[in-house]
Amino acid sequence: MYETVLVPTDGGEISITAAEEGIELADGTGTVHILSVVEELPMYKQSGKGAKIDDEDKSEVREYLAEATDRIEALAADAGVESTTTITEGVPHREILSYAEETDVDAIVMGKRGQGAAADDILGSTTERVIKGASSTIIAVPES
Incomplete structure (x- = not known):
């Protein structure tokens, strides 16, 4: 597809x-690109939270995200779909x-609500920002 x-x-x-949906859409002939972002907090969110963004904390986040990308990579392999994985740092959207x-x-497949769902109610969600800025097809998968 x-x-x-x-x-x-x-x-x-x-x-x-969402990854399961994306793997299905690749239909065994496409490639699934798995992307995780170690979030860089904007200055207004860093105030008084220095410990939240230190290098040690980032390495723990990287490890957590590596486990998540490995899990999706395994799902793709089980489905016979080629995959590639990237973990980067920055502002997620x-x-x-x-x-x-x-x-x-060709398409971006992501969940409608992420880990930071409570903050998203105030600041706007990553998915919404991606929808507004993307030139490819977006598939937003709702929570079950």
Whole structure:
């Protein structure tokens, strides 16, 4: 169905469900690009939270995201779908949009609500920002 599918993940269960959808859309002939972003907090969110963004904390987050991407990679392999994995740092929606543009993906499949769902009610969700900025097809998978 789609030759290249981008599946961003924050390690949450909804992103795993979205990955399963993305793998199905690749239909055994496409490639699933698995992307995870170690979030860089904007300055206004860092105030008073220095411990939240230190290098040790980032390595724990990287390890957690590596486990999540490994899980999706295994799902793709089980389905006979080729996959590639990237873990980067930055602002999630910007990194997702940049990666999608650089790799010219046909579709982006992601969950509607991520790990930071409570904050998203106030600040706006990553999925909404990706929908607004993407030039490829977006498939937003709802929570079950």
